[in-house]
Amino acid sequence: MSLVPSNYLILDPASYTWEPMxxxxxxxxxxxxxxxxxxxxxxxxxxxxxxxxxxxxxxxMTDEIKKFIIASxxxxxxxxxxxxxxxxxxL
Numbered sequence: 214m215s216l217v218p219s220n221y222l223i224l225d226p227a228s229y230t231w232e233p234m235x236x237x238x239x240x241x242x243x244x245x246x247x248x249x250x251x252x253x254x255x256x257x258x259x260x261x262x263x264x265x266x267x268x269x270x271x272x273x274m275t276d277e278i279k280k281f282i283i284a285s286x287x288x289x290x291x292x293x294x295x296x297x298x299x300x301x302x303x304l
Contacts, residue, residue, distance in 0.1 A: 217281045223256040223272065234259065 222228050229250035236246045247261040255273030260266055272278060294302075 216283055217278065223253055223278075224270065226250075226258060226268070228253060229258055234261070 217224060231248050231250055233245045234247040234249045236242050236244050246263065247259060247266075249260075250258045254277055255275055257271050259269045259271070261269070
């Protein structure tokens with residue numbers, strides 16, 4: 214978990230140069246399908262129309278960002294169960 218200040222440069226959409234994202238194949242070929250930005254310190258943003266025009270922020274965990282980490286955890290994968298396995302465990 215990290216707490217990056219909201220006014221940090223890489224989180225400010227206005228600090229990027231935005232360009233139209235153009236479809237390369239299918240029914241959206243040569244049509245605008247969203248927006249994409251340049252990279253700043255390995256981070257970039259994008260908006261994809263097919264995903265309800267959601268803003269996506271891609272953050273590269275550089276040393277500059279790592280200084281904001283306040284907690285971390287490690288997860289050990291446990292076995293996966295399907296419905297049959299679960300029902301057998303309940304009987």
